[in-house]
Structure formats: structure tokens, C-alpha cells
Amino acid sequence: MAHPPLQPGWIDRPHQIARLGDLQLESGQNIRDAFVSYVVHGDLRSGNPVVLALSAIGSTHHRLDFLIGSGKAFDPIEVTVIAVDALGNGLSVSPSNSGEQPGAAFPRFSIRDMVASQSACLDMLGVGQLQAVVGASMGGMQALQWAVSAPLRMRHVVAMTPMARTAAWALVFNATARKVLQSHPGWEQGAPGCWDAWVPLMQMLCSRTPRHWDQNLQGPTEVEGEIELRTTAWQAQGFSPMDWVYQSWAYDQHDVGDTPGAGGDTAAAMQCVQARTLIFAPPLDLYNPVESARWAAAHIAGARFVEIPSEWGHQAASAADASAGDLLNRVIKDFLR
Numbered sequence: 274m275a276h277p278p279l280q281p282g283w284i285d286r287p288h289q290i291a292r293l294g295d296l297q298l299e300s301g302q303n304i305r306d307a308f309v310s311y312v313v314h315g316d317l318r319s320g321n322p323v324v325l326a327l328s329a330i331g332s333t334h335h336r337l338d339f340l341i342g343s344g345k346a347f348d349p350i351e352v353t354v355i356a357v358d359a360l361g362n363g364l365s366v367s368p369s370n371s372g373e374q375p376g377a378a379f380p381r382f383s384i385r386d387m388v389a390s391q392s393a394c395l396d397m398l399g400v401g402q403l404q405a406v407v408g409a410s411m412g413g414m415q416a417l418q419w420a421v422s423a424p425l426r427m428r429h430v431v432a433m434t435p436m437a438r439t440a441a442w443a444l445v446f447n448a449t450a451r452k453v454l455q456s457h458p459g460w461e462q463g464a465p466g467c468w469d470a471w472v473p474l475m476q477m478l479c480s481r482t483p484r485h486w487d488q489n490l491q492g493p494t495e496v497e498g499e500i501e502l503r504t505t506a507w508q509a510q511g512f513s514p515m516d517w518v519y520q521s522w523a524y525d526q527h528d529v530g531d532t533p534g535a536g537g538d539t540a541a542a543m544q545c546v547q548a549r550t551l552i553f554a555p556p557l558d559l560y561n562p563v564e565s566a567r568w569a570a571a572h573i574a575g576a577r578f579v580e581i582p583s584e585w586g587h588q589a590a591s592a593a594d595a596s597a598g599d600l601l602n603r604v605i606k607d608f609l610r
Contacts, residue, residue, distance in 0.1 A: 314349040325391065431550075478559065
């Protein structure tokens with residue numbers, strides 16, 4: 274897809290493409306003519322420490338823009354931030370933009386494949402050691418996978434609302450969301466209306482909390498109005514339903530215990546983490562259960578867990594809740610010191 278319209282708070286930076294050739298997946302299949310989209314905040318020639326910023330499911334390299342800037346967790350004067358687009362998000366190689374394997378011909382990929390594509394991109398840029406790897410939601414899941422797959426490559430890991438292994442609760446939401454999308458005629462081509470039920474399911478039910486909506490919406494009319502506004506705004510982003518389905522399959526398969534050498538043992542895989550680790554989650558998350566984040570922190574030696582005092586649920590680790598965003602910037606900045 275083309276880059277979505279800029280939203281308030283997004284930082285406009287020149288888009289770069291790392292062309293990887295054929296990318297071998299852990300399934301044994303290949304993504305032909307693979308490429309990774311990314312932007313750079315700061316200057317790679319400066320010699321400053323490098324931070325890798327990861328994107329969430331259905332999002333782009335703008336996902337962590339609220340942490341980037343003067344006085345924020347990642348100041349481009351002090352560090353160089355490489356914000357990458359995950360496989361399947363419509364900017365990096367995806368079912369929607371592949372010339373060789375379009376649509377359903379595109380091979381399924383995993384979160385470890387996302388990490389492998391990002392590692393190849395960094396290699397092309399001549400980036401070795403990382404100051405930090407940071408992500409939220411699926412980005413936090415990638416961050417944990419990075420820490421297990423390449424434990425000596427980064428000094429710090431910051432994972433917000435992550436899971437080391439995808440919880441059954443999240444699997445139920447993803448399976449339901451796929452059924453909602455795929456039940457609409459012409460969903461593969463993004464037919465009008467295919468997002469109508471998906472938006473309230475994924476952006477309102479699983480991404481917020483009951484208390485949040487009770488405080489912000491009054492009665493059926495306001496609820497219907499909010500659904501309509503959110504659906505219109507999401508459709509304007511131009512995200513491909515097929516791309517979201519593929520990313521959700523990768524989300525479902527996620528388990529750091531399946532990393533080569535871990536023997537299927539998630540807890541044992543977490544013991545491989547060498548980086549100083551900071552994990553965040555709100556009191557209630559109806560997509561990635563907070564218990565998963567707490568479990569991950571408990572199984573990484575020396576990891577610190579911080580609860581985000583927010584009623585925004587899964588979206589607490591975003592710019593949506595301004596006070597939570599301030600806390601995240603402050604705590605992350607202190608942690609990296």
C-alpha cells in the first residue's frame with residue numbers, strides 16, 4: 274500500500290527500502306524479492322548508539338513516534354532510531370505488494386521471520402550492536418524474540434504489552450477477527466464494508482477496557498457514532514485485509530520456545546536473554562493478557578516489570594493516553610541511563 278495519511282503526532286521522515294533478495298523463512302519457503310521498509314531518526318553516520326523500533330500488528334513505523342523526539346525516551350540528538358516496518362504491513366514486503374507472490378500466493382511467515390528480515394536490514398546498514406530494541410504489542414513480542422534470537426546484539430530490551438508465547442485469549446480474538454473479515458464478499462480486495470465489524474471488535478472491544486468506554490461514551494447513539502468514526506478513519510489508512518490476516522497468523526504462532534536450540538521450552542528460552550529488560554503492561558489488557566507480560570518479566574533474569582496506570586487497556590502503551598505516554602517516556606529514558 275501507499276503510505277497512509279499522516280496522523281497527529283506522527284513524525285514524517287524519508288522512507289528507505291532495504292532489498293533483501295529471496296528471504297528464506299523458517300518454514301523452508303522463500304519470500305521472493307523481499308524488502309524491508311524503514312525510516313531513520315537521527316544520523317547513522319554520527320556514531321550515536323542505535324535503537325531498533327518495531328511495529329505492531331496492523332501498524333507502521335510510526336507506532337512508536339510518541340517515544341521519539343527532544344526530551345523523550347529516544348532523542349535523535351543522542352541516539353539513532355531505526356524504525357522498521359514488519360513483514361506483512363503493506364510497506365515492507367506483503368501479500369498486498371508482492372510482485373512475485375501476490376495475495377494468497379504469499380507464503381506464511383512468523384515473528385522470527387520478521388526478526389530475521391530486520392537483522393538482514395541492519396546488516397545491510399552496517400549496524401552491529403544495538404543500544405536497545407523496543408516495541409509494543411506485536412512489536413513487544415518481536416522485541417522478546419530479538420532478545421532470545423540474538424542475546425548479545427542489544428544492551429537493552431523494552432517490551433510493552435508483550436507475550437513470550439501467544440495466549441489462548443489472543444488466539445480467540447484473532448480467529449474471530451479473521452472470520453469477521455473473511456465472511457465479507459470481496460474481502461481479499463478490501464471490498465467496502467469488510468472492516469465494519471472488525472473495527473469495533475479489534476479497536477474497541479479488545480483494545481480498550483469496560484471502564485474506559487463507560488467514562489467516554491454515553492448511550493447507544495454515542496457508541497454507534499464512535500464506531501462509525503473509527504471505521505471511517507481506519508478505512509482511510511488503506512490497510513489490506515489480506516495483510517492483516519497474514520500478520521495475525523504470525524501473531525498466533527508466536528512462541529520464543531520454538532527458537533532453534535530452545536527445544537520448545539518457553540521458560541528455558543527466556544533464560545537466554547542477556548540484555549537488561551524492561552516490560553510494561555496496564556492493569557487490564559483484553560488483547561495480550563497482562564499475565565503474559567508479568568510471566569515474561571518473571572522468567573528473564575533481572576527484568577523489571579512496570580505497571581502502566583491506565584484504563585486504556587491494550588492501547589495504554591501508545592500515544593492514546595497522554596499521561597501513560599509521559600510515564601513511558603520518563604521510565605524508559607531513566608532505564609536506558
